[in-house]
Amino acid sequence: MTWGDRRERRRTRAAVALGCLLALACAACTGPDGTPPPADPDGAPKGPIIVASGLDVTGSGSVRQQLVEEWNRQHAGSPARQAKLVELPGGADQQRSQLLGALQSGSARYDVVNLDITWIPEFAEAGLIRPMPATGTPTGAAAEDELDVIREVHATTVWKGRSYARPFNTDVGLLYYRPDLMAKADMKADKQPTAKWTWDQLYSSVKTLGVNPVRPADRAGWTTQLKQYEGLTVNTIEAFASVGVELTDGEGRYVSDAGELKKGLDELLDRVERGRVQPAAPTSDETASLTDFAEGRAAFLRHWPYVYKALGHLMQPLEYSVNRLPGKSVLGGQNLAVTADSSRAADARALITFLTSRKSESCLLDAGFAATRASSYTSARAPCWPRVAAALRPAGDAPKAAGSGAPGEGAPKEQGAAARAAYIRTLGAVLDEAVQRPRTPYYGAFTQVLQSRVHELLAAGRPDTAEAAARLDDELRDVFAGR
Structure with missing residues (x-):
């Protein structure tokens, strides 16, 4: 046609x-x-x-x-x-x-x-x-x-x-972290833009921090956007891509299977469990996860580039830094x-x-x-x-964490020119290696199915991922075929 x-x-x-x-x-x-x-x-x-x-x-x-x-x-x-x-x-x-x-x-x-x-x-x-x-x-x-x-x-x-x-x-996804919290645990944070952290290194850092979150008010290892919306799809695709799982080819045809999906789901659940994710993450979107990070309830945060500028209005310059996200980042x-x-x-x-x-x-x-x-x-x-x-107003209109006061009131200075230059180099390097979500005219149906099934897994703790993957495989075959 x-x-x-x-x-x-x-x-x-x-x-x-x-x-x-x-x-x-x-x-x-x-x-x-x-x-x-x-x-x-x-x-x-x-x-x-x-x-x-x-x-x-x-x-x-x-x-x-x-x-x-x-x-x-x-x-x-x-x-x-x-x-x-x-x-x-x-x-x-x-x-x-x-x-x-x-x-x-x-x-x-x-x-x-x-x-x-x-x-x-x-x-x-x-x-x-x-x-x-x-x-x-x-x-x-x-x-x-x-x-x-x-x-x-x-x-x-x-x-x-x-x-x-x-x-x-x-x-693109980035990893924000709290050098101040790491310093209190006698940990050194590598801020170099060429450094490539792995998830195993992040898990090790979280273990050293000694966090064991049970309630949303507890300090956690990291946080991200696991609410049932597009943020959950992005986090899932990043986990899939990091272990080599691709869902579609360039024409939107489904190319995965139940075995591959299980591998991707296991990777996502590992990030939740071994990373000791914030208990509020399954209900968190961009704003909520940013608030938890800024208020000290997580040492690491997966988020988007605009947060770098926003953090200048929420935190002191030495309280945050940014690096590549371990594994793959989604565009x-x-x-x-x-x-x-x-x-x-x-x-x-x-x-x-x-x-x-x-x-x-x-x-x-x-x-x-x-x-x-x-x-x-x-x-x-x-x-x-x-x-x-x-x-462009330099201050006073950035997103603010809950309870942090009116925007711009007593806002700390943003990080200096050297830190911003390092951030820009990091961002450019991550964009060069980023991956895409599935390219398909049925994306709306795809993301709804994926969000629903993955959110069920998160709510169930550590379920049988083989059964969940088989079910998801059947549904994705229909979705990408337009059925």
């Missing part, structure tokens, strides 16, 4: 059953009453180029909004090229549902959508986003610019041999795509090019996101747009 066929089929099936979902999606549209902007009599659309995105998690003063405003300043003499950022409420699953409903029904006039990297195959397969124009083999500056995007990050835009987006900001992030129904695709692509330029990526890195370009992690990286850099 061609892209045009899929698009036509999508138009004809429009979504009587979307009901309440569409009402929610339309609330994020551009008109005050949720209606799309009107068109000129000659058919040219009125109003700005609309960019739909999730909320900015960095607490940086909304660097995405600032980048859109910089684009508008640079195109002040062209009203038709002005842009507007629409932030969708809710978590990732809610945002995905809103975008699917709005684009399938045509109820919202979005020109650019900021998609989680796992959604690209689904939106591409459904004909909801346009393939990026094929330019042949780029040469000169164009080739240099294309090669600057980190290879595995660029691969998140590709489905069935075609690129459907441009990487906007990326993400996250968002990609910018042009919607299939956009009437201004050329302008939308130009906006995407600006938002993913070297200067814009430097702004994203400065704000706390992980940049998608290799040059962003070198001493030769381009500077952030000056007015964007000036607009």
Whole structure:
């Protein structure tokens, strides 16, 4: 089936059953009453180029909004090229549902959508986003610019041999730790960005710390996001990948089996038991796990890059550091795509090019996101747009741990230039070796099945993983076949 066929089929099936979902999606549209902007009599659309995105998690003063405003300043003499950022409420699953409903029904006039990297195959397969124009083999500056995007990050835009987006900001798992707690146990922490810790070394460190958590208030070895949501999927895939378990090939076909799944499940449960995980971890998301770490209830923390900047508002500079995550780290992030129904695709692509330029990526890195370009992690990286850099508030709006007071009140200074440079080198090295979650148009069904089964295992303590793996194997075969 061609892209045009899929698009036509999508138009004809429009979504009587979307009901309440569409009402929610339309609330994020551009008109005050949720209606799309009107068109000129000659058919040219009125109003700005609309960019739909999730909320900015960095607490940086909304660097995405600032980048859109910089684009508008640079195109002040062209009203038709002005842009507007629409932030969708809710978590990732809610945002995905809103975008699917709005684009399938045509109820919202979005020109650019900021998609989680796992959604690209689904939106591409459904004909909801346009393939990026094929330019042949780029040469000169164009080739240099294309090669600057980190290879595995660029691969998140590709489905069935075609690129459907441009990487906007990326993400990857990191290991944060408490040097102050380790020092009290007469332990030395290697902060070098080239150091590669193993899980066995982490288990040994946890044993030396002498922790034995039973209640959520107890100090634990480490913590992470094991609540039944996407964070649990990420942690599971990282455990699977670390022992060589792959679930799908590049075309989304299932390639694992019950034996391999058992190996991956055993690895995850080892991390929970031997790592003496925080008892609250099975109910923890990003915010809860960060709070436990910042308040001393865990010596180690698996989390995303934006936490490095946030910790400067929660802890003293000598109380935290960061390194590679032992084993494999999973990619996250968002990609910018042009919607299939956009009437201004050329302008939308130009906006995407600006938002993913070297200067814009430097702004994203400065704000706390992980940049998608290799040059962003070198001493030769381009500077952030000056007015964007000036607009980003340096303090007072980062996420805060529970009970830590109002944001920015008495916040300690962030770590110095040398520590930040080491962090950036570490982040760049981890991105070069990161792995992806399964590439499939059925990702939504996959992650729900995986979360459900793994959460059952965690609740059961140390169950029969062979039986659990056999059951999961049957279910994943159906999911990845679209059944």
